[in-house]
Amino acid sequence: MNAARENILARVRAALRVTAPPPAAPTGQPVFPPVADPVARFTQELTAVKGELVASLPEFLNSFRLIASSVDLVPGNASVREAELGVTGCECLIAQTGSVVVSTRTSGGRAMAVWPPAHLVIARREQVVPDLAAALALLQHRYAGHWPSQLSWVTGPSRTSDIEKTLVLGAHGPKRLAVYFDA
Amino acid sequence: MNLPEQQFRRDAAVKAGDLNHRATIQRNIGLYHAAVARGKTRFADWNEGRARLAQVKWDAINHLDRYLEQFARNVLANGGHVHWAETGDQAAQIILGLARRRGVRKIVKAKSMTTEEIHLVPALAAAGIQAVETDLGEYICQLRGEPPYHIVTPVMHLSRQDVSRTFQEKLGAPPTDSAEELTMIARRQLRQDFLTADMGVTGANFAVAETGQIALTENEGNIRLTFSLPRIHVAVVGIEKLVPRVADLALFWPMLAHSGTGQAITGTCSLVGGPRRDGEPDGPEEFHVVLLDNGRTRLLADVAQRDALHCIRCGACLNACPVYRTIGGHAYHTTYMGPIGCVITPHLRGRDDWAHLPYASSLCGACAEVCPVNIPVHRHLLQNRRNTAGGWQRLAFKFWAWTVQDPLRYRWAGKFLRCAGPFAKLWTDTREWPAAPAQSFRDWWQKQNPHPNPLPYTARERGLKKISSPPSLGGEDQGEGESRSS
Numbered sequence: 001m002n003a004a005r006e007n008i009l010a011r012v013r014a015a016l017r018v019t020a021p022p023p024a025a026p027t028g029q030p031v032f033p034p035v036a037d038p039v040a041r042f043t044q045e046l047t048a049v050k051g052e053l054v055a056s057l058p059e060f061l062n063s064f065r066l067i068a069s070s071v072d073l074v075p076g077n078a079s080v081r082e083a084e085l086g087v088t089g090c091e092c093l094i095a096q097t098g099s100v101v102v103s104t105r106t107s108g109g110r111a112m113a114v115w116p117p118a119h120l121v122i123a124r125r126e127q128v129v130p131d132l133a134a135a136l137a138l139l140q141h142r143y144a145g146h147w148p149s150q151l152s153w154v155t156g157p158s159r160t161s162d163i164e165k166t167l168v169l170g171a172h173g174p175k176r177l178a179v180y181f182d183a
Numbered sequence: 184m185n186l187p188e189q190q191f192r193r194d195a196a197v198k199a200g201d202l203n204h205r206a207t208i209q210r211n212i213g214l215y216h217a218a219v220a221r222g223k224t225r226f227a228d229w230n231e232g233r234a235r236l237a238q239v240k241w242d243a244i245n246h247l248d249r250y251l252e253q254f255a256r257n258v259l260a261n262g263g264h265v266h267w268a269e270t271g272d273q274a275a276q277i278i279l280g281l282a283r284r285r286g287v288r289k290i291v292k293a294k295s296m297t298t299e300e301i302h303l304v305p306a307l308a309a310a311g312i313q314a315v316e317t318d319l320g321e322y323i324c325q326l327r328g329e330p331p332y333h334i335v336t337p338v339m340h341l342s343r344q345d346v347s348r349t350f351q352e353k354l355g356a357p358p359t360d361s362a363e364e365l366t367m368i369a370r371r372q373l374r375q376d377f378l379t380a381d382m383g384v385t386g387a388n389f390a391v392a393e394t395g396q397i398a399l400t401e402n403e404g405n406i407r408l409t410f411s412l413p414r415i416h417v418a419v420v421g422i423e424k425l426v427p428r429v430a431d432l433a434l435f436w437p438m439l440a441h442s443g444t445g446q447a448i449t450g451t452c453s454l455v456g457g458p459r460r461d462g463e464p465d466g467p468e469e470f471h472v473v474l475l476d477n478g479r480t481r482l483l484a485d486v487a488q489r490d491a492l493h494c495i496r497c498g499a500c501l502n503a504c505p506v507y508r509t510i511g512g513h514a515y516h517t518t519y520m521g522p523i524g525c526v527i528t529p530h531l532r533g534r535d536d537w538a539h540l541p542y543a544s545s546l547c548g549a550c551a552e553v554c555p556v557n558i559p560v561h562r563h564l565l566q567n568r569r570n571t572a573g574g575w576q577r578l579a580f581k582f583w584a585w586t587v588q589d590p591l592r593y594r595w596a597g598k599f600l601r602c603a604g605p606f607a608k609l610w611t612d613t614r615e616w617p618a619a620p621a622q623s624f625r626d627w628w629q630k631q632n633p634h635p636n637p638l639p640y641t642a643r644e645r646g647l648k649k650i651s652s653p654p655s656l657g658g659e660d661q662g663e664g665e666s667r668s669s
Contacts, residue, residue: 005255005267008422008476012248015484019245023490023557026234031434033227045447080465081378097437097448109464110411114404132448133433140429147394149261149460149470150410153436153452158404161444162320162338163346165214166362171319172370172377173404173451 035130038095042128045098046179049156050169054120054180061085064118070108071122073182080108086116086174090123091151092138093179096131100179101139103151110150119154119174124183187516188539194514195543204340204511211339212502218445219499225437225447232438237557239435240493243392243425247483250392250425251474257395261457263470271301271477278303278384278417281471282312285415287381291373293399293406294318295386296334296496297419297475300518300531303384314384315376317405319369326353332512334519335443335498340511373405383409383467387420388495389435390472393428395456397472400439402450410455416467418455421475423483423492429454435495442497442555478531488563491526493556500550500560506543515540522550526563534571541567597623 035041043053054060061067061074068083069076080086088107090100100121107113129135132153139151158173169175184192198204226232243250255265268274282290290307292298292314304325307314316325320337324330326349331337338346346365350356356368385406387397397418399406410416426435432452440446459466482492501507501521512520517528517540525540541564544550550560586592601619610616622630 004269004273007269008267008474008480009248009251011476011480012251012422012483015480015489016245016248018486020241020486020489023237023241024234026231026238029228029231031226031228031232031235032437033225099448104460104463104466109459110407110466114407114411131433132436133430136430136433147261147396147454147456149455149457149463149466151454152407153448155448155450158402159450160319160366160403162318162323162336163341163362163365164343165211165336166343168363168366170370171366171403171405172317172373172408 032096032131035095038128038130039125041095042093042098045095046156047098049098050159050177051098051156052176052178054178057180060120060178060180068108068112068116070106070112073122074120080111080115083112083116085118085120086112086114087120087122088113090121090127091142092135093121093123093128094130094132094135094153095128097153097155099132099135099153099155100177101135101151101153103148105148113152113154114158114173117170117174118176118178119157120178120180122180122182125181126183185536187536190516191514191539191543194516195510198511198514199509205509207340207342208508208511211336212508215445215502219441220445222441222445222447225441232434233555233557235434236438236495236555237490237493239426239431240495240556241490243427244423244483244489244492247422247425250427251422253392254390254395254425255472255474257392258457258470258472259395261395261470262460263395263457263472266471266473268301268473268475268477271475274301274419274473274475274477275303275306277473278419279306279310279312281415281417282307282382283310285381285469287312287415289376289380290314290382290384291317291376291380291405291409291413292321293383293385293401293409294321294331294337295384295419296331296518297386297421298384299331300477301419301475303419315373315380317373317376317409318401319366319403319405322369322373323349326350330513330518333498333501334496334521340513377408377412380413382415382417383411383413384417384419385409387418387424387472388439389426389432390420390424391427391429391432391454392425394454396429396454397424397456398432398436399453399455400436400449400451401453402444402446404451407451407453410453411466414467415469415471416455416458417471417473419473419475421477422479423494438555439495439497442499442553482527482530485530488526488530488566490558491523491530491560491563493558494523494527495556496523497555499553499555503549503553505545505547505549510543515543522560522564523558526558526560526567529567529570538567538571541565594623594625597625 064085066078066084067076068080069087071089074087090102092101102113157169157177158171160171258265266277304314316322323338333339388400389398436452440449458470500523504522507521517524529537544564546561548561586596
């Protein structure tokens with residue numbers, strides 16, 4: 001397919017001999033209002049997207065029999081495929097959107113955070129960053145050139161509104177997403 | 184009249200008169216607009232966001248050669264493979280060939296307009312490879328044998344009852360009135376497919392040049408399962424999806440989510456950069472990116488319309504369009520429907536067959552007003568009309584310009600139009616001829632003011648006309664019509 005590559009790039013270069021006029025320059029004003037208290041905002045946003053904040057870990061774990069885990073705090077007793085709950089760490093948490101960033105490095109690979117019907121994230125409060133820009137800057141700094149093969153910004157449980165715009169949780173991924181702050 | 188135009192006219196007429204269809208669409212789009220209005224409060228300055236995205240996409244598209252090569256280099260460095268496809272057929276053949284070489288029997292598919300564009304599923308089916316759509320909406324479409332109705336919400340036109348009937352017929356599921364129960368039926372079915380598929384095929388919302396990653400946006404989790412469980416992951420990526428830096432996503436993600444559904448950010452946004460790495464417990468053994476041209480370089484070569492490639496496929500212009508809301512998504516018979524579809528389809532698939540599309544617009548500009556990357560969509564629709572305007576159209580508009588640039592001719596034209604109703608059959612087939620008052624404003628004015636000027640007004644105005652410049656047809660459209668070459 002090298003011919004296709006050369007042909008496409010040749011057409012692109014020929015087309016770009018003339019540059020299109022640039023759009024009006026941005027003013028530099030902030031697009032989003034500032035985030036004042038990241039942890040409080042994260043909690044508020046997480047709840048708004050129907051995520052749960054776990055107060056008592058033993059109580060939460062009590063309702064699950066088969067657990068797959070990639071963190072030391074919660075011992076696992078099941079494989080990812082049969083687990084009712086996947087317990088993972090995370091890269092960071094984002095106050096602006098209530099998102100949890102999981103990656104293959106922090107979350108036991110790809111499936112553990114998405115295949116089991118429930119997902120529990122064990123995190124520390126200092127992992128909360130104000131916004132998406134801060135999260136991407138942090139990861140860029142952490143991994144420049146050596147990114148994990150996959151990362152996901154997870155905001156609430158899996159959901160769909162495909163049928164009559166009615167919100168249903170647990171479309172394909174976890175029906176429940178919970179966050180526990182270990183410190 | 185060619186076939187696409189005949190189909191369009193026929194289906195648009197049917198849908199426009201279908202009141203059930205209209206009620207469903209109005210309800211769904213009403214909910215969408217309410218969600219977007221609520222979401223707007225999250226922004227301090229939405230327009231600044233649009234300006235920034237427009238600037239990033241301008242940079243990406245106007246230096247596309249550089250960013251494409253950088254992206255391809257980085258995918259290779261991450262352990263992935265890059266394929267280049269000049270046409271949709273080539274792209275489908277690349278994936279088919281790969282599936283054959285690797286002994287693939289079943290493929291799970293994420294929702295991707297690009298794979299619709301290259302007709303991947305029929306191509307695979309013809310070769311005996313089953314490809315299962317895993318997005319709930321697309322799954323319903325596949326069961327019904329219908330194309331998606333909307334680029335973001337594929338079954339926007341169906342009610343719960345419609346979906347239940349489809350599941351009863353195709354899956355033998357019990358009837359239900361609950362959207363939740365319907366979703367769970369699909370979940371149970373598709374989980375089996377995820378476990379048994381050999382290959383997962385996705386599109387990409389963005390391709391990051393700096394890191395060689397693709398970004399995928401979804402709510403359901405099916406895309407994550409598609410690129411997590413099967414042993415091969417293939418992503419079909421239009422060459423216009425490039426963004427320079429990973430940091431750019433900090434704004435693209437929330438703006439796309441807001442325009443697409445009114446969400447602050449879509450349920451899951453993923454970055455995938457390669458196959459499973461050493462030390463990772465799972466993930467595919469192979470990662471392939473198919474970079475697709477399929478007419479995009481034709482649009483790129485058109486400097487005046489190049490910014491139509493900035494589109495991030497949020498679907499906002501569809502929801503805003505009075506024509507889309509009346510005729511629905513199927514009447515277009517295109518992969519990309521609505522205003523942006525009418526802009527890009529003639530470029531991607533040929534002007535001759537699709538020249539009618541830009542006329543599926545009132546040119547009201549609602550599309551441009553909601554566009555998160557500031558594409559002047561309605562101006563491109565007008566430009567598309569110019570691109571294909573035939574001799575008689577040009578002549579007619581010249582005649583019109585000649586008429587309205589002279590007061591006397593203008594007056595006589597007015598008098599003629601007052602009694603032209605019965606002759607305008609083509610126009611009045613689908614519209615009312617506006618009832619004209621008995622006398623014109625000019626006549627009325629003259630009666631009120633029998634001797635306002637020392638000179639007869641026509642003579643006076645004829646004098647004025649000689650010293651004023653001829654009127655233009657609106658600022659942005661000046662003088663391009665005749666001289667444009669393409």
